[in-house]
Amino acid sequence: MKTSTNTTPAAIAKVLVAVGVIENSQGQIFICRRSAHQHQANKWEFPGGKVESGETIPQALARELAEEVGITVLACEPLMQIEHDYADKHVSLAIRKVIAFSGEPSGLEGQVSRWVAVSELSHYDFPKANGPIIAKLQQAALDESSSDTLDGL
Ligand SMILES: Nc1nc2c([nH]c(=O)n2[C@H]2C[C@H](O)[C@@H](COP(=O)(O)OP(=O)(O)OP(=O)(O)O)O2)c(=O)[nH]1
Ligand SMILES: [Mg+2]
Secondary structure, eight states, rough: OOOOOSOOOGOOOEEEEEEEEEETTTEEEEEEEEESSSSTTOOOEOOOEEETTTOOHHHHHHHHHHHHHHOEEEEEEEEEEEEEEEEEEEEEEEEEEEEEEEEEOOOEEEEEEEEEEEGGGGGSOOGGGHHHHHHHHHHHHHHHHHHHHHHTO
């Protein structure tokens, strides 16, 4: 007789998360450190949080960034979508680049936070799902600097 152990992926909830890559005028990115009691504890992250029912992704992003880091999002654009299965949780990250905002971000929930250059992002311990985001930001920065070089010819 077959037995079921209820450990199939379908048994693990999937969470939609709006994630903001906030960039300043010097091309630096704002990152925060997750607390010791959160999922993916103590890892660095791009601020954001779960999309609540009835919310669009931009609405969720605006609410989360106001709550967590105290900025008002004025404009954002899609950067990428990542599906990632952690053993205990499946996440769908809807990543937006925040290209205009008002206010100065800070860790309103007591989280450590800082602005970092794109080239320094790989020195920080992010959740596994974030690898492709960092690769994409670093590739875009390289493309931009090579087009600057060509402009100078
Ligand atoms: N905000 C954010 N979450 C990320 C990133 N990478 C990544 O795997 N995650 C995962 C960790 C969590 O499982 C989930 C986000 O949940 P969260 O704990 O931030 O959600 P939330 O802000 O609504 O939290 P809460 O107040 O309900 O506790 O997405 C990232 O760069 N930023
Ligand atoms: Mg959050």
